[in-house]
Amino acid sequence: MLRIYYSSIEPYKVKDLIEVFGSKLSNHTLYKTHNYKTEDDKKRCILGELLLHYSVKRILGYKNHELEIYQEKYGKPYVKDNIVYFNISHSGEYVMCAISSKELGIDIEKHIEITENIFRFFHEKERDYLNKVGKINRFFFDLWTQKESYIKYLGTGLNTPLDSFYIANGKNGASVYDNYGRRDKVYLQSLSIDKSYSCTVCSEVKEVTCLTKIYKKDLNHLNQ
Known part of the structure; x- marks a missing residue:
């Protein structure tokens, strides 16, 4: 299994993202968002974690508070007990989250x-x-x-x-x-x-299972 979800930052505002999804975000992401200088960097940071929650909920049925994220020695994030592997990348207007049953890495430029x-x-x-x-x-x-x-x-x-x-x-x-x-x-x-x-x-994993663009209406499922 190798699924990739991506989103454009264009339709969003930081204020609205935090107001709607703030309770879903980790303290680490909120801290990083606060320290970023530009609106776009803040949106990329927030959407990265939201795409992760969306993909894990869709695949495993997990709720955001059940997902524990840690960092390896060199800073690569991972989910507790490696129930799934994931990686996030962003550039320009896009944020991407790849999730798999095996180790992976993703990059967009x-x-x-x-x-x-x-x-x-x-x-x-x-x-x-x-x-x-x-x-x-x-x-x-x-x-x-x-x-x-x-x-x-x-x-x-x-x-x-x-x-x-x-x-x-x-x-x-x-x-x-x-x-x-x-x-x-x-x-x-x-x-x-x-x-x-x-x-x-x-x-x-040899082949990508799906490549799906995520819209506002999709992220709203995180509050259900």
Whole structure:
């Protein structure tokens, strides 16, 4: 099972989100929301947790107060007893929550202008690939989200350098290679929700079960 739920921050206001769903949010999320400077950052933070509650309630029937969230050594969040695995990512107007029966990571990035200088952080094989395709944002951000989703799958954050592994894209999809060779049973799947964004989910599950956009009316079920 690998389900992905996403939402746009555009229809929401922070004041309304807290007024309607404040009792559903963890103290950690409320604290982070308070410390963010921009309205959009606050909305991304709140919607990330609301999408998690929505997905867990839909799959397991849990209510928000029954869901206990902790953090691993490098900050990756997890649900107590690993009843499900989840990961959250946001960029621009979108927030995404992936939930699965196995470990996973997800990353979404809005396409922006880049310079070739950023290529230096990548593995040599990836630099060669990027130099061939040039400054085409789609190729760069597809690769970036593949790498980020894999690092989030590992849960090691910046402790795994971007040049310590590489992604090989071929006819049969994308594969991860590190110093020990190809990583078996790790699957990278590209997701298409908006032509101005790249998104990848990395998981031990071969196929995404569903990719669903969540609207206001859907989130209202959290209060039922």
